[in-house]
Amino acid sequence: MKHYNYIFSGTGLAALLTIYEMSLSSYFKEKTILLIDKESKKTNDRTWCFWDETHLFDAIVSKKWDKIAFITSSENKKWSITPYSYKMIKGIDLYEYIFNLIQQNPNITFLKEEVLHIEDLGNQCKVTTKSSTFSSDIVFNSIFKPERVTSQKKYPLLQQHFIGWFIKSKEPVFDSETATFMDFSVKQNNNTRFMYLLPFSKNEALLEYTLFSSELLKKEEYEQEIKNYIQKIGITAYEIIEKEQGNIPMTSFPFWEQNTNNIIHIGSAGGWTKASTGYTFKKAYKKAKNLVQLLQKKEIGFSNQKELTKDKFWYYDLLFIDVLYQNNEIGAQLFSDLFQGDNPKLIFKFLDEETTVLEDLQVIWNCPKIPFLKALLYRLIP
Structure with missing residues (x-):
């Protein structure tokens, strides 16, 4: 049974961004890393979009826009979002970019195989595929299993x-x-x-x-x-x-509660998707950076890491999903209210989870009061 320092179960966005961050650090040059996925990632199967005011992955951004439009049956709003740009990356471009980095690092191996089972043995993990078994110090799992969410009712999906x-x-x-x-x-x-x-x-x-x-x-x-x-x-x-x-x-389901000391769920399987919007790229990038920084400090005890606890934005998303789940027909009005302040840059900052409490209140005040108060009472009163 071959041993690796790190094994990635699934090579979706979260895994690839984590590998990218690892490749930038000399700390991981002597670490053995195995990526396992049943797909070879050689097709253009998706696109990712995000707003950004830096040069994040500009080398593979296929198109960017400096204006956005928001349209309803009664209005058509258009704004400049400078200093932000709205950017698009094609799946195939990201795959080629990251896998080119992987080929330059002999300590990183990719295996086209299906993961069947992951087990934390206490001092190491065991990963079983259709044809082989491997061990590792830490496993990062990005294979999303919807039954973990659908089997409970506390956190709607x-x-x-x-x-x-x-x-x-x-x-x-x-x-x-x-x-x-x-x-x-x-x-x-x-x-x-x-x-x-x-x-x-x-x-x-x-x-x-x-x-x-x-x-x-x-x-x-x-x-x-x-x-x-x-x-x-x-x-x-x-x-x-x-x-x-x-x-x-x-969903605001607390995926991180399923982490062990040696098995860490990432991507959608770890709650890295922005629950209220479904936007993935920017949040996954931030999470990957934080995770790699933590790996360089210590390599056990991730089940309780502070970065995965419930902050104010987790609660905002929880209430948002509660409202939209119970009142799915008001989505158009909800987003119209959110953008009625004619300040999309503040909305982007809020959705990036970078706002102050005062800025939070400016955004929240525009939302419909009664549905959110009902959702808040539902969460406060068991």
């Missing part, structure tokens, strides 16, 4: 689910300088539904029909709504270049 089409249109209808953050002018059907539009030129864009809800739709329903929207914005002829689809868990 919403899903951000979507299908997106990359299209090239005959008509030059897109404003390539502005990303449409949310367009709630689509029919809500007692859910929270919106179109997300990222234009690359006047004739090219990604359109994603997105829901925050408990139940998924049939594939045909997403695609019909995309067709309806394409017609609505004046496109008569187009070709579909590529498609993508996804389902991101939105």
Whole structure:
């Protein structure tokens, strides 16, 4: 049974960002690291977007926007978000970037295999795949198991689910300088539904029909709504270049409570997704940096690390999910209220969990009072 210092079960975003941070530090040059995933990560299977005011991963950012639009059935708002930019990274570009780094580090090994079982033996971990067994000091698991959330009722689960089409249109209808953050002018059907539009030129864009809800739709329903929207914005002829689809868990379930001293859950499996929005990239990057810093200080006792405890933003997200879970039909109004202060930069700062208490109050004050008070009372009174 071959032994490694670290084993990654799954090589999703969280694992790759953690490996990236490890590769920047000399501390890990002599550490043996094994990445195990049943997929080879050689296809463009997704995109990640995030707002940023630095140069985070600019080398592989495929497009960025300095303006965003927020649309409802009654208004169309557009803002400059300077000093932020809204950035997009294609999955294949990130995979190639990180795996090129891996190839430059002989201490890091990738194995295309399916992980079947992980066990903490006390002084080390055992990882079992279909064909082999390995041991390690620490295992980082990013394989999300939804039954851990669905088997309980204390922390509700919403899903951000979507299908997106990359299209090239005959008509030059897109404003390539502005990303449409949310367009709630689509029919809500007692859910929270919106179109997300990222234009690359006047004739090219990604359109994603997105829901925050408990139940998924049939594939045909997403695609019909995309067709309806394409017609609505004046496109008569187009070709579909590529498609993508996804389902991101939105929950404040305390995943970290399942950590042991030697098994650490990361990514969606560790609660690294921003519960109230489903945004993953920026939060995962911060979590990866924190995790790598902790690894350099000590290598046991992660089940109680302070970075994974409940802070004020965890409680904000908990109430937000409670409200949206119980009142899914008010999502459009909720987000409209959130953006009514005409200060998207403050909203971005708040969603990045970087605001002061005073700034928190400025954001929270715009939210509908009664649903949130009910959610607060529900959490305060058992």
